[in-house]
Amino acid sequence: MWCDLAITAEEDTRVNLGQLTRFTLSQLKNATENFSSRNEIGRGGFGIVYKGVLSDGTQLAIKRLKLESRSIGNEKQFQTEVEIISMASHRNLLRLYGLCTTPTERLLVYPYMANRSVSFQLKKTDHGAPAMTCQMRKRIALGAAKGLAYLHEQCNPKIIHRDVKADNILLDDEFEAVVGDFGLAKPIDFKNTHVTTAIRGTIGHIAPEYMSSGKSSEKTDVYGYGITLLQLITGQSALNLSRLADDDVMLLDWVRKLEKENNVEKMIDPHLKEYNMNDIKELLKVALLCTENNPTSRPKMSEVVNMLEGEGLEERWAEWEQREVQRNQEALDMPHLPVGWNLDSNSSFMQALELSGPR
Structure with missing residues (x-):
């Protein structure tokens, strides 16, 4: 578990902490040109991420936590990220490379992801860059699913990410998906079904049961994954x-x-000029299964992996269609508002509010 990593003076060499490397502040300042805005590659509620290059040419992503007041929240986020990543090791999970702690700084050091994130790649097309192909998107979907399945079902204790979104699905130089940003993650004992906390995450990605009750589970991660699909x-x-x-x-x-x-066809990314409609429909079916309102109806992430690999999707989809018929019938049977009864549209609209951002 956590041990106090604060240091009172810098050293000229790196010190290994298990599998982690301790960097000095001067090394990371040199790597980022003193945290120049030119090297900024991400910004969020807990800090700023910079690209850094060590003297030997190694490229890194360095998250500098906001510590203006050494807040309890920021310190806890730093500790959480170190603890969680120390528990989990998988090809599709972001690996913590090292850290730096001083009385005034907390920095986390990761391998640099050459292709940034899913959200970055989707936005890149706005500037005329080529879009990710349909096959690349399928591969990213499968890789992210494998990383989350590992967290939910192979870690002990299991880990729920609690902020699954396109910003936090990172992409290496081969466009392999790497689930990152564990600042909101929570370990949870296998015999427990959920953890209750203050609501954190990003509107649009937050599962309805978490929004209403504050209870998050692996099924809230599944929902966020479905939105990412x-x-x-x-x-x-x-x-x-x-x-x-x-x-x-x-x-x-x-x-x-x-x-x-x-x-x-109307929903397909217009930048995706060539695609296999069967592949698109497969991703769509998985996404709709993952975003069921009832969390018990959502698949486990290991089941998502199987469906993306060609096992069990049609059976699950047939069940979904049966539920959809029932839902439509129930909607028809519901009493309707009297004619002329107008609702203020603003009363039913939830302001788009970021509760957390890419970090």
Whole structure:
């Protein structure tokens, strides 16, 4: 577990802490050109991430936590990230390379992800860069699923990420998915089903049961993963205020409506010039299964891996369609508002609010 890593003076050499490397502050300042804004590659609620290059040419991503007041929250986030990553080791999980602690600084050092993140790649097309191919997106979906399945089912205690989104699915130089940012992650004993906390995460990615009760579980991670799949399909953000007039601000609502209309082509990322419709529909089915309102109806991440590898998807989808028929019938049977009864549209709209950001 956690031990106090604070140091009172810098050393000229790195000191290994188990598998971690302790860096001096001067090494990381030199690597980032004194934390120059030119090297900034990410920014979030807990700090700023910089690209760094060591004297031997090694490229790193260095997260500098905000410690203006040495807040308890920031210190806890630093400790959490070190603890969680020390528990988990998998090809599709971000590896902590090292750290630096001084009386005034907390820095975490990771391998540099050459292709940044899923969200970065989806936005990159706005500047004319080539889009990720359909096959790349499928591979990313599978890699992220494997990383989350490892956290949920192979770690002891199991770990829930609690902030699964496109910003936190990182991509290495071969576009292999790497689940990152464990600042909100929580270990949870196998005999427990959930952990209750203050709501943290990003609106649009937060599962409805977590939003209403503060209870998060591996199924809330599954929900966030499903939204990320929809982003891979559509190229869009989880919230789109341009659709406010159509009451389709949430990406999931928009996609569900198009799926009901059997209009899948309209939702496909327009930058994706070539694609296999069967592949798109496969990702869509998995995404809709993962974003069921009822958490017990969502698959486990190991089941998602199996479905993406060609096992069990059609059976699960047939069950989903049966539930959808039942839901539609229940909606028809519900009493309707009297004619002329107008609701203020603003009362039902949830402001798009970031509760956490990419870090």
